[in-house]
Amino acid sequence: MPSQMSPEEFRAAAHKAVDWMADFLRDVRDYPVLAQVKPGDLIDRLPSSGPEQGEPIERILEDFSNLIVPGVTHWNHPRFFAYFANSASGPGILGEMLAAVLNVNHMVWKTGPSATELEQVTLSWMRQWLGLPDGFFGIIHDTASTGGMHAIMAAREAAAPQIRLHGEHPSLVLYLSEHANFAVDRAALAVGVGRNNLRHIPIDGEFRMRPDALRAAIEKDLAAGRKPFCVVPTLGTTSSSSVDPLPEIGKITREYSLWLHVDAAYAGPAALLDEHRHILDGAELADSITVNPHKWLFTPVDLSILYTRRPEMMRAALSLEETPAYIVTAENQRAVNFSEYSVPLGRRFRALKLWFVLRYYGRDGIVEILRNHIRFAHRFAQKVGEDPRFEVSAPVLFSLVCFRYRGSDDENRSLLERVNATGEAFLSGTVLKGSFVLRLAIGNVGTTEEDVLDTWELIQSLTSV
Numbered sequence: 001m002p003s004q005m006s007p008e009e010f011r012a013a014a015h016k017a018v019d020w021m022a023d024f025l026r027d028v029r030d031y032p033v034l035a036q037v038k039p040g041d042l043i044d045r046l047p048s049s050g051p052e053q054g055e056p057i058e059r060i061l062e063d064f065s066n067l068i069v070p071g072v073t074h075w076n077h078p079r080f081f082a083y084f085a086n087s088a089s090g091p092g093i094l095g096e097m098l099a100a101v102l103n104v105n106h107m108v109w110k111t112g113p114s115a116t117e118l119e120q121v122t123l124s125w126m127r128q129w130l131g132l133p134d135g136f137f138g139i140i141h142d143t144a145s146t147g148g149m150h151a152i153m154a155a156r157e158a159a160a161p162q163i164r165l166h167g168e169h170p171s172l173v174l175y176l177s178e179h180a181n182f183a184v185d186r187a188a189l190a191v192g193v194g195r196n197n198l199r200h201i202p203i204d205g206e207f208r209m210r211p212d213a214l215r216a217a218i219e220k221d222l223a224a225g226r227k228p229f230c231v232v233p234t235l236g237t238t239s240s241s242s243v244d245p246l247p248e249i250g251k252i253t254r255e256y257s258l259w260l261h262v263d264a265a266y267a268g269p270a271a272l273l274d275e276h277r278h279i280l281d282g283a284e285l286a287d288s289i290t291v292n293p294h295k296w297l298f299t300p301v302d303l304s305i306l307y308t309r310r311p312e313m314m315r316a317a318l319s320l321e322e323t324p325a326y327i328v329t330a331e332n333q334r335a336v337n338f339s340e341y342s343v344p345l346g347r348r349f350r351a352l353k354l355w356f357v358l359r360y361y362g363r364d365g366i367v368e369i370l371r372n373h374i375r376f377a378h379r380f381a382q383k384v385g386e387d388p389r390f391e392v393s394a395p396v397l398f399s400l401v402c403f404r405y406r407g408s409d410d411e412n413r414s415l416l417e418r419v420n421a422t423g424e425a426f427l428s429g430t431v432l433k434g435s436f437v438l439r440l441a442i443g444n445v446g447t448t449e450e451d452v453l454d455t456w457e458l459i460q461s462l463t464s465v
């Protein structure tokens, strides 16, 4: 067997694979959204040890569709409404495929000039569309979890540089809301902030961090000799999509000289819409901001953007006595080496798929799709409100609706399970004000109003009268 596939073999197999992809995107509604399998099903069907001899690509492709696909929960299904729904749009998929064939690892400029510069260009476009000031430096990470970890690491460097040198640790304290994503807690743990030094600030009646409670918590820690260093408000919390009051929180972080990291992983793209632009009011005070195109911007997982006004802190946090000889590059001023700003040395060419998405849809196209998603969410909430058996459980700010059957938590949990078991739609749940509620999150580029309304009828039909 030749060590590289021949061009003819590759072309034939690639055509088959692309035909499969196009059919899948056309027929995706025929697939159950939630995989109808049991734990261990795939493991039991695959050999327990790897093949001694290579196998024909046709057989691998067949097994992909017969064995692998049935165990896939279809995130790319227009009726995937769980967590924060997302999409691998056509242009995003093409960008991902082309990035795979180039196999660029742009740890430094020289190893991927186009990848490095396209990352700068696409993130600059996004920054302008989001209305963020010029001075923000952007870098792509795999996830908001990783981006958040880097932001908190830079915050730690700004507050206590001795940690990097000696590991000496003052009692650093980080503030986030009760409704912040647990990814922030874990990012803080990874950077060495003790779990007991994470302050989950109480929320108001609409699930927003309370600035008065934030201030009180900071004062209490200062009085106890601890060192507040970072505040992480969320724009679009995971449970309810609530928006923490950034202008007030920003003022507090300025007053106490704390790093302000804004988690806008889900709702950030909404700032492209004039009517939602205000969610980023106060962002000019932020030291760093996360926005995830792999959530609500039609870009295949994974791609998360981290903007920072203080990239030098990110670099300082990771700087060693000297750079290893095998990586030193003498470049000119314009040559950015992104790996200097991140723990991973290797970097995928992620900007390519973002560039495809931004160019294919354009700003107007993106705005239209997001606006539709928000409109569908309001239609759904209106339907929920019209059925006396149900109630809407949180303000509908973007494309997420939290709602519940006016019954026990067990009844709501069981309703959710019945809906998901049909394979027709997939929703998730959370707890708000002590009660279990269902979440319908719209984020797939193929979702139509009919998908949303049919799902409501499905829910009604599975609700006991």
Ligand code: PLP
Residues within 6 Å of the ligand: 083, 084, 142, 143, 144, 145, 146, 181, 183, 234, 236, 237, 238, 263, 264, 265, 266, 292, 304
């Ligand atoms: N922040 C918020 C508000 C989220 O909703 C999520 C995930 O849903 C995250 C952060 C973590 O995102 P990622 O999976 O990109 O790490």
